Amino acid sequence: MKLGHEVAGARLRRGDLSLSEKFWQISWSLVLLVALTSCVGLGMLYSAAGGDWDPWADRQAVRLVVGLIGMIGIALVDIRFWMRYAYTFYVVVLVLLVAVEVKGTIGMGAQRWIDLGFFQLQPSELMKIALVLSLARYFHGAHLDDVRRLPFLIPPLLMALVPFALVLKQPDLGTGLMLVAGTAGMLWMAGVRLWLFIVAGLGALAAIPVAWEFLHDYQRQRVLTFLNPERDPLGAGYHILQSKIALGSGGLFGKGYMSGTQAHLNFLPEKQTDFIFTMLAEEFGMVGGVLLLSLYVVLLVYGFAIAFRCRHQFGRLTALGVTTTFFLYVFINTAMVMGLIPVVGVPLPLISYGGTALINLLMGFGLLLCVFVHRDVQIGRHAAFDD
Numbered sequence: 001m002k003l004g005h006e007v008a009g010a011r012l013r014r015g016d017l018s019l020s021e022k023f024w025q026i027s028w029s030l031v032l033l034v035a036l037t038s039c040v041g042l043g044m045l046y047s048a049a050g051g052d053w054d055p056w057a058d059r060q061a062v063r064l065v066v067g068l069i070g071m072i073g074i075a076l077v078d079i080r081f082w083m084r085y086a087y088t089f090y091v092v093v094l095v096l097l098v099a100v101e102v103k104g105t106i107g108m109g110a111q112r113w114i115d116l117g118f119f120q121l122q123p124s125e126l127m128k129i130a131l132v133l134s135l136a137r138y139f140h141g142a143h144l145d146d147v148r149r150l151p152f153l154i155p156p157l158l159m160a161l162v163p164f165a166l167v168l169k170q171p172d173l174g175t176g177l178m179l180v181a182g183t184a185g186m187l188w189m190a191g192v193r194l195w196l197f198i199v200a201g202l203g204a205l206a207a208i209p210v211a212w213e214f215l216h217d218y219q220r221q222r223v224l225t226f227l228n229p230e231r232d233p234l235g236a237g238y239h240i241l242q243s244k245i246a247l248g249s250g251g252l253f254g255k256g257y258m259s260g261t262q263a264h265l266n267f268l269p270e271k272q273t274d275f276i277f278t279m280l281a282e283e284f285g286m287v288g289g290v291l292l293l294s295l296y297v298v299l300l301v302y303g304f305a306i307a308f309r310c311r312h313q314f315g316r317l318t319a320l321g322v323t324t325t326f327f328l329y330v331f332i333n334t335a336m337v338m339g340l341i342p343v344v345g346v347p348l349p350l351i352s353y354g355g356t357a358l359i360n361l362l363m364g365f366g367l368l369l370c371v372f373v374h375r376d377v378q379i380g381r382h383a384a385f386d387d
Contacts, residue, residue: 022076025373030302034071034350034365037295038064038358041351044280047258048272048353056272056353063355067362074366079374082367083314086130086137090159093130096123097166112170122356124167124175129363131179132186132321134159139190140314140379147191156187173215174344178328185324186317222342242267243275243337246282254285272353274345278337292351296330306372312379315371322364329361 017025042064045057053061100114100123113120138156139147146152160183167176188197212220225237246262255261260282262268271279281289303323310316329349335341347357 019076022373023072026072026075026369027302027306027372030299030365030369030372031068031072033295033299033302034362035064035068037292037299037350038068040280040292040295041276041348043257044276044351045272045353047260047283048263048276048279050264051258059355060353060358063358064362067359070359071362071366071369074363075369075373077370079315079370079377080379082133082318082370083137083140083379086133090130090134093123093126094163094166096121097127097163099123101166101169112172119355124163124170124172125356125360127163127167128175128178128182128325129322129360129367131160131163131183132318132325132364133367135183135186135190136314136317136321139186139317140312142190142313144191148193153187153192153196156183159183172345174332174346177344178325178332178346181328182321182325186321189317189320189324222344225342239269239275239343240337240339242269243278244339246275246278247338250282250285250288252285253287254281254283257283259283273347274333274343274352275337276352277334277348280351293330293334296326296349300327300330303368306368306375310371310375312377314379315375315377319368319371322368325364326361 042057042061045060046053049056096114100112103114112124113122115121135156138159142152160179164176164179167179184197184200215223225240242262246260246268249255249262250260258264260268260279262282263271263279268275268278268282277289277292280292284291300323303319303326307316307319307323310319326349329346332341332344332346333348333352336343336346347354349361350358
């Protein structure tokens, strides 16, 4: 019996498992949580359309099924494959970001999409995962002394700043800030010293007057509106004021499914995307909002638990990066609709309507599951280049 356990342990460390063995190694409770949260999103999109699957819920359902299948597929791939091609994936997405600048589709005043005919691809969403993989690959096997040397940090900073500049040019401030915040989180988890973050923070504060000059007019209006929403209640302040009214009118238990007046009388803008949490809180009240946030907390706990159980640095950083990115989605969107931060274009994860965002999130959870399946695999410092 002891010999059998030793043989099984050795196979796990080598990653020598069949597809069927990997399939049963998947954390199916996490898959169920992701599917359950996504179904809440389908229900809210059905409500947003006034009790109709068209035009949002039916399309989102198709993307969800495809995305869940892809998520399982990603989980079954050897994690050393993702490590080996992390930089390649990053470069491909970076090229797509450049392609957006050359021949992108313009929508809602921004040039963020590539029209594939059957699908509107948003490369900036894919960059969130590509950046996590490339940073995890860079810091894999790095010694703490390496991480604490400033020259060693130049490549990862460039990895983040180049796509950040391209995303800002679209313009998409919300996604750009997520790239920067996600990178900062991974640098912290990789062991970068605290004083560097303090210096960077002070430098960012000092650069605010300069950055203000480079903001677009609508972005300046969002900041001014955040500081005083009542200054333009029918213009720039309309979104957040209507969001606050809807949140407050929901009360403790809400007005009932498909009975939210602010949403269904079209006072609440973008109810199927950026402000879908507001619609949910109006229909199901504070209790419904807290229950959804509780689902998110459980997903975050799963992500961090998988990271801490992983025995190799690449998987640990990948899991932490994916989980941090998911947290940023939740925090920015919910804080935005409550008026705690300026309004930026960040969807509510697994709930808001949107193809690339949903697929990107499910890819991230696929990588999280892949880390769990391969948590005991031994990966050397240069394993990404081994056959």
